[in-house]
Amino acid sequence: MACAYHHSDYFNRKTSSIQIKRNEKKGKFEIILHNDPIEERFACDKCINEKEPLCAKFCLKGAITYDPEGE
Helix, strand or coil, X not given: CHHHHHHHCCCCCCCXXXXXXXXXXXXXXXXXXXXXXXXXXXXXXXXXXXXXXXXXXXXXXXXXXXXCCCC
8 A cells, every 4th residue: 555655645556566466275465566567557666765665664564575785
């Protein structure tokens, strides 16, 4: 949600650069980071005006992390 707000000033998971897909058969989740715009989604700009990408900063479960040296 922080990603969508960063791009458009409103909360809409469909505009986020991050897409989370759930595979119910395997009981797993897949996190997709869009580097190119697709449909309503914005391309990831790594929150260029922030110290760290907002997805990593506000990820409550630590599923998304940011390593500035490993870009």
